[in-house]
Amino acid sequence: MSQGDAGPRPPVALYLHVPFCVSLCPYCDFVVVAGASARGASSRIAALVEALATELRLRADALDTRFGGPSSGGRPALASVYLGGGTPSLLAPGDVARLLGIAGARFGLADGAEVTLEANPGPDERGDAAAFARAGVNRLSLGAQAMDARLLRRLGRRHAPADVAAAVAEARAGGIANVSVDVLYDVPGQTPDAWAATLDAVVALGVDHVSAYALTLDDPDAEGLTGPLGDHLPTRAGARRWRAAAVAEQDEDRAADQYRTAVERLGAAGFRGYEISNWARPGRESRHNLAYWRRLPHEAVGPGAHAFDGAVRRWNAARLEPYLAALSAAPALPPGGEEPVDAAAAAAEAAILGLRLDTGLAVAAATAPGSRLAPHLDWALGAGLLTRFAGEDGEARVRLTTDGRLLSNELFARLV
Numbered sequence: 001m002s003q004g005d006a007g008p009r010p011p012v013a014l015y016l017h018v019p020f021c022v023s024l025c026p027y028c029d030f031v032v033v034a035g036a037s038a039r040g041a042s043s044r045i046a047a048l049v050e051a052l053a054t055e056l057r058l059r060a061d062a063l064d065t066r067f068g069g070p071s072s073g074g075r076p077a078l079a080s081v082y083l084g085g086g087t088p089s090l091l092a093p094g095d096v097a098r099l100l101g102i103a104g105a106r107f108g109l110a111d112g113a114e115v116t117l118e119a120n121p122g123p124d125e126r127g128d129a130a131a132f133a134r135a136g137v138n139r140l141s142l143g144a145q146a147m148d149a150r151l152l153r154r155l156g157r158r159h160a161p162a163d164v165a166a167a168v169a170e171a172r173a174g175g176i177a178n179v180s181v182d183v184l185y186d187v188p189g190q191t192p193d194a195w196a197a198t199l200d201a202v203v204a205l206g207v208d209h210v211s212a213y214a215l216t217l218d219d220p221d222a223e224g225l226t227g228p229l230g231d232h233l234p235t236r237a238g239a240r241r242w243r244a245a246a247v248a249e250q251d252e253d254r255a256a257d258q259y260r261t262a263v264e265r266l267g268a269a270g271f272r273g274y275e276i277s278n279w280a281r282p283g284r285e286s287r288h289n290l291a292y293w294r295r296l297p298h299e300a301v302g303p304g305a306h307a308f309d310g311a312v313r314r315w316n317a318a319r320l321e322p323y324l325a326a327l328s329a330a331p332a333l334p335p336g337g338e339e340p341v342d343a344a345a346a347a348a349e350a351a352i353l354g355l356r357l358d359t360g361l362a363v364a365a366a367t368a369p370g371s372r373l374a375p376h377l378d379w380a381l382g383a384g385l386l387t388r389f390a391g392e393d394g395e396a397r398v399r400l401t402t403d404g405r406l407l408s409n410e411l412f413a414r415l416v
Ligand code: SF4
Pocket: 020, 021, 023, 024, 025, 028, 029, 030, 032, 085, 086, 087, 120, 143
């Protein structure tokens, strides 16, 4: 399938959202609940696992009706499953096995499918890697964020740098060969040396994949995303204060220098920057995230989860209790919303997502009549934001330079 395919298609990837964390980091605007909901006698984890199981079946029923079942040839087996959060490593391995079992039975899992579990590195958060591997997980994505104890405290994280090393070692020993870490830059108080040291430390751990994101401090309330059917939760007052102080310490120039440091250090260590924020050793690119960037259809379950069928984007509302209530007793699909993606929006998305990848865009597509990029191509090439190169088949293509990646928002704003 290509970026240009239109119309509804069955999913090739599946996302399950697990919204629990032991505590809330003040910068986080993922759909997360913490505290008593996440562990202890009144934990809602068991209720969520039941609800996810039910939603998986209901979504599969709907797909069977639209496209036929996976064993009928009406739907491709899933190439990837991703348990994200939150902290999905708070789930018992038996629950992960149960959910993956339902996914396999109702969606089909392709041979060698990539099955990722997000985990936090802390000893009481990362769970049992060997047991997760036995449950079917073959890729671990660790929220390291920094390898500097002072910065981790500033970010409100519960783990220490040594926990990241321990989590990677446990994953390897437990049979999870594919390990990714997330790290953050443009963090208040983060010196250039501290950032370089974090990059060097994760490289030294021998990980397969690094996601490096600038710390973003958005305001989902102001963006109107936190209503009853919204895909975000309201921001707490303490988090709002933390963000206001942190924004004052962010610095665009420092962030640009830090990005260049990541390009240099990760490149020198043998990682390919295959996407603006993602570097992989050969063959370790995230297949699941590539499905998003290639606009392939994906199914999604859990509070706040987003799905796409090639024509319509759909999301579940973020609030946990209404989600659980809908899927218990007389089960029905949870509250949420959807919006069709018209041809113009689809073309803009394809151009922007294509340019996020180092495989870029075919010049023929970029210059085709009606292309969003066509009017801006010469400007972007002249400004050094894009460069021409030959694709694997010799086709003329364009992709962002490092300067282009740093100024990508300026170019992308022209494409929407
Ligand atoms: S651990 Fe991750 S998902 Fe959980 S609150 Fe912190 S940033 Fe958000």
